[in-house]
Amino acid sequence: MNLAPESKAQLLTPFNIVAGLILLFGGTIVVLRFAYGLSFATNLDHTTTWGLWTGFKLVFVALAASGYALTTAVYLFGMHEYHPLVRPAVLSGFMGYTLFILILIFDLGRAWRIYYPFLVQPGTTSALFEIALCVGLYYTTQFLELTPIGFEWLGWKRWRKVFIAGTVGMTVFGLLLSILHQSTLGALFLTVPGKLHPLWYSPYIPLHFFMSSAMGGISMVIIVGLICKKVFGHKMEISPEKLDKLTIGLAKGGAIALAAYFGVKLVDISIANKWEYLLTPWGMWYLLEMLGFVLLPCLLYAHGFREKKPRLIRYTALLTIIGIVLNRLNIAVVAFNWNLPLEQRYFPHWMEYVVVAFLITVGIVVFRWVAQRMPVVYDHPDYKSSH
Secondary structure, X not given: OOOOOOOOOOXXXXXXXXXXXXXXXXXXXXXXXXXXXXXXXOOOOOOOOOOHHHHHHHHHHHHOOHHHHHHHHHHHOOOHHHHHHHHHHHHHHHHHHHHHHHHHHHHOOOHHHOOHHHHOOOXXXXXXXXXXXXXXXXXXXXXXXXXXXXXXXXOOHHHHHHHHHXXXXXXXXXXXXXXXXXXXXXXXXXXXXXXXXXXXXXXXXXXXXHHHHHHHHHHHHHHHHHHHHHHOOOOOOOOHHHHHHHHHHHHHHHHHHHHHHHHHHHHHHHHHOOHHHHHOHHHHHHHHXXXXXHHHHHHHHHHHHHHOOHHHHHHHHHHHHHHHHHHHHHHHHHOEOOOOOHHHOOOOOHHHHHHHHHXXXXXXXXXXXXXXXXXXXXXXXXXXXXX
């Protein structure tokens, strides 16, 4: 097997051309945003200070749960048959948190003062402080979990052995940090009960955020596994039949996660007696989210698992990911300031969409670059016996 990237590969591929154009145009917008401020590139104001970028911060973090979801299954629950998907899942999660940090910097009015909450004015009772601390620690933990990939690539056997020895400890620490910051991101919206529509607002929204991140993480593992097999199939040693078997197994976890989330949301509506809201236009939109992107994927996952249909499961994973995106944007944008007149509502500036596309492209390009050159989708031949 040739483990080195192809040196004579054509540079002007359709992917490289499209990605290059997006990066060039999006990078220009980013420069202009920092040159002229948030008012130049966004439609945010003093009434609406959280917009599209905040929504996608929540999206990136939720889908980045692929890392903790699979490492927990493999290293803590002993499901070692999923080990071939661990590194792609952790790298995907690491890129998700990278995009979260980048878009956070873009969204801050004075990004150069990002160190203030830690060094100048630490607000230890603030939810934002807890999120910043946990995300920073978890981002570092994920980087350490990925270092064996780099050490294998560089041939640094001693350092690889040191960090491999800490895998279980880092997994436990990462899981605890994930529980904390995934739920606290939801807790941010506890401060705006009058601005967020009652169907999405709940005193249990921290639990909702963590549970939905679990189902998003499982679905991302399924999609990342498929993409790696399609794009890096010549390097990925796992057979299509083995990947299908793992996909079917993940469907069971996805169905359980979705069913639990749907049940908790149903109980929340019952406790708060929100039934009358379901008969309003907002209620129809909420039912679309819950029935079309939670209950339906739950049933499809269960059917795919029972009937052993990996293709259906992969479509269901994509449907679930779309549902996560819809949920986070509903909370941060669509149902936020819902009681304002339409003419006063926030609608994202076109540059905000461009920056989101720019960041997603950055994530895809970096993931592709690393996976092409380092032992992410295959076992390095010098360490096969240790996996």
